[in-house]
Amino acid sequence: MNDQAIAREAESVAADKARKIRPVLLSGGAGTRLWPLSRKRYPKQLLPLLSDHSMLQDTAARTRDLEGAAAPIVICHQEHRFLVAEQLKAFDIAPHRIVLEPVGRNTAAALVVAALLVEQEDPDAVLLAEPSDHHVGDLPAFQEAVASAMAAARQGWLVTFGVTPTRAETGYGYIEGDAALPETDGTLAVRRFVEKPDAETAAQFVASGRHYWNSGMFLLPVGPFLAEVRRLQPELLDVCRQALDQGTSDLDFFRLDETAFATAPNVSIDKAIMERSDRVAVRPVEMGWRDVGSWQSLHEALHELRPSDDRGNILDGDVEIDEVRNCHIHADGKLVAAIGIEGLTVVVTDDVVLVARSESASRVGEIVERLGRRNRQEVLEHSTVYRPWGSYQSVDAGERFQVKRIVVNPGTQLSLQMHHHRAEHWIVVRGTARIHCDGDERLLHENQSTYIPPGATHRLANPGLLPLHLIEVQSGAYLGEDDIVRFADSFGRA
Numbered sequence: 001m002n003d004q005a006i007a008r009e010a011e012s013v014a015a016d017k018a019r020k021i022r023p024v025l026l027s028g029g030a031g032t033r034l035w036p037l038s039r040k041r042y043p044k045q046l047l048p049l050l051s052d053h054s055m056l057q058d059t060a061a062r063t064r065d066l067e068g069a070a071a072p073i074v075i076c077h078q079e080h081r082f083l084v085a086e087q088l089k090a091f092d093i094a095p096h097r098i099v100l101e102p103v104g105r106n107t108a109a110a111l112v113v114a115a116l117l118v119e120q121e122d123p124d125a126v127l128l129a130e131p132s133d134h135h136v137g138d139l140p141a142f143q144e145a146v147a148s149a150m151a152a153a154r155q156g157w158l159v160t161f162g163v164t165p166t167r168a169e170t171g172y173g174y175i176e177g178d179a180a181l182p183e184t185d186g187t188l189a190v191r192r193f194v195e196k197p198d199a200e201t202a203a204q205f206v207a208s209g210r211h212y213w214n215s216g217m218f219l220l221p222v223g224p225f226l227a228e229v230r231r232l233q234p235e236l237l238d239v240c241r242q243a244l245d246q247g248t249s250d251l252d253f254f255r256l257d258e259t260a261f262a263t264a265p266n267v268s269i270d271k272a273i274m275e276r277s278d279r280v281a282v283r284p285v286e287m288g289w290r291d292v293g294s295w296q297s298l299h300e301a302l303h304e305l306r307p308s309d310d311r312g313n314i315l316d317g318d319v320e321i322d323e324v325r326n327c328h329i330h331a332d333g334k335l336v337a338a339i340g341i342e343g344l345t346v347v348v349t350d351d352v353v354l355v356a357r358s359e360s361a362s363r364v365g366e367i368v369e370r371l372g373r374r375n376r377q378e379v380l381e382h383s384t385v386y387r388p389w390g391s392y393q394s395v396d397a398g399e400r401f402q403v404k405r406i407v408v409n410p411g412t413q414l415s416l417q418m419h420h421h422r423a424e425h426w427i428v429v430r431g432t433a434r435i436h437c438d439g440d441e442r443l444l445h446e447n448q449s450t451y452i453p454p455g456a457t458h459r460l461a462n463p464g465l466l467p468l469h470l471i472e473v474q475s476g477a478y479l480g481e482d483d484i485v486r487f488a489d490s491f492g493r494a
Helices: 003-018 055-064 078-090 104-119 139-154 200-209 222-232 236-245 269-274 295-305 360-374
Strands: 021-027 073-077 095-103 127-129 134-136 158-163 175-180 188-194 211-221 249-250 252-255 280-285 289-291 315-316 319-322 327-331 337-339 344-348 353-357 386-389 390-398 402-408 416-418 422-429 433-437 438-444 448-450 458-461 467-478 483-488
Touching: 003 139, 021 055, 021 104, 055 078, 055 438, 073 078, 073 104, 078 095, 078 252, 078 386, 095 104, 095 175, 104 127, 104 200, 104 211, 104 269, 104 438, 127 139, 127 222, 127 467, 134 211, 139 158, 139 211, 139 315, 139 458, 158 175, 158 222, 175 200, 175 280, 175 337, 175 433, 188 327, 200 211, 211 222, 211 269, 211 280, 211 289, 252 386, 289 295, 295 315, 295 327, 295 344, 315 319, 319 327, 327 337, 353 360, 390 467, 402 458, 422 433, 433 448
Parallel strands: 021 073, 021 127, 073 095, 095 252, 158 280, 315 327, 319 337, 327 344
Antiparallel strands: 127 211, 134 289, 158 211, 175 188, 175 211, 188 280, 249 252, 344 353, 386 390, 390 402, 402 467, 416 458, 416 483, 422 448, 422 467, 433 438, 433 458
């Protein structure tokens, strides 16, 4: 690196440090109430539910446009690391750090880890914590709320954003505001947090004008926040520090130590700190906010963002209807025809069909839990499975055989590997494949094929500029994905 490049790098680091807001994007949820679109290994925040972009991408773009905001820290489950990285790259967003959780431990542990990381670089910074599965429709209102709430954060207050309620919602928690804080332009001290109320209580809250929906978004000055964690949750602080100190860098990621992090309490930041601290404030805001946590909330959000048909239906995909009212029908790759139904949520993917009364759709998580106890693969992933090099889709399977469609991204390669129990036949449908098999290397073009016997050390790569499409036929006594011995891998999985 020459002197000019070193100088530019130093200027970039200094400029980033001067930006005192450090966004923290929380991307660790599984989104079971939006199953079957949301799966454990491809959860809702990675899906384009309300726009052409995923909810994570929309959240990252929202923080990128904030004045004074530095590059974000993203905290996600280790299984999602390549998907998260690719989605941010597609939006030309370079995160400051992608932190990998070995197990889910809710928002308290995630935010303490983020605060400890930022403290090492800039103890005067302020965290802007945002769940990556929330929608904000009014960006100027959001930006103004963050800017004005900085005054309270600079005074050492832990600030939450309270959304002015538009209805007596029983699915959200509430925050009751108290007196206005001096020199903060509308930020209030918090009197109390209230769990999801019943309908009568929610109506009283809305009528009072003092209660706000708990958005789950926070502005946290690093020093005062860690001081409150030290006072209220010293064991949590110690565990998170151990997970960081014993963590390891993995390519472009930072992997928290599993042994230490697994002992962290599985508790939200609300329960652990915000409801117990006397230094919590709320900034009221009207910003078109929605927590897209269930089919019902997604249906309501879509109603606001785009017009429904003249009978109140939200239709996505290839859908044909007759005498259908107030339904949400989502067709993912298949034609769905519906006749004479009302008030239903219908979701069709290539491997699952969900049918529920709209008012009962929030209970889909109970179905997912039961399916999980039976080890159903549909809980974990879609039939199309995404990998850092591309994707594969299961097309057919039977006794001793399985057929997959494989897509390899340009310039990428699978691991150098071997299978004990299965053979593989590869047919190139589109593009060019570079094949390595037991020391022999050659190129395959469209309509050409090759055979990989059991026990052969092999690798598949795409040397071209366009995606490589193949059909793979596996045959053998055992076809599980765990029958892979990796010898070398570009993505650190060997």
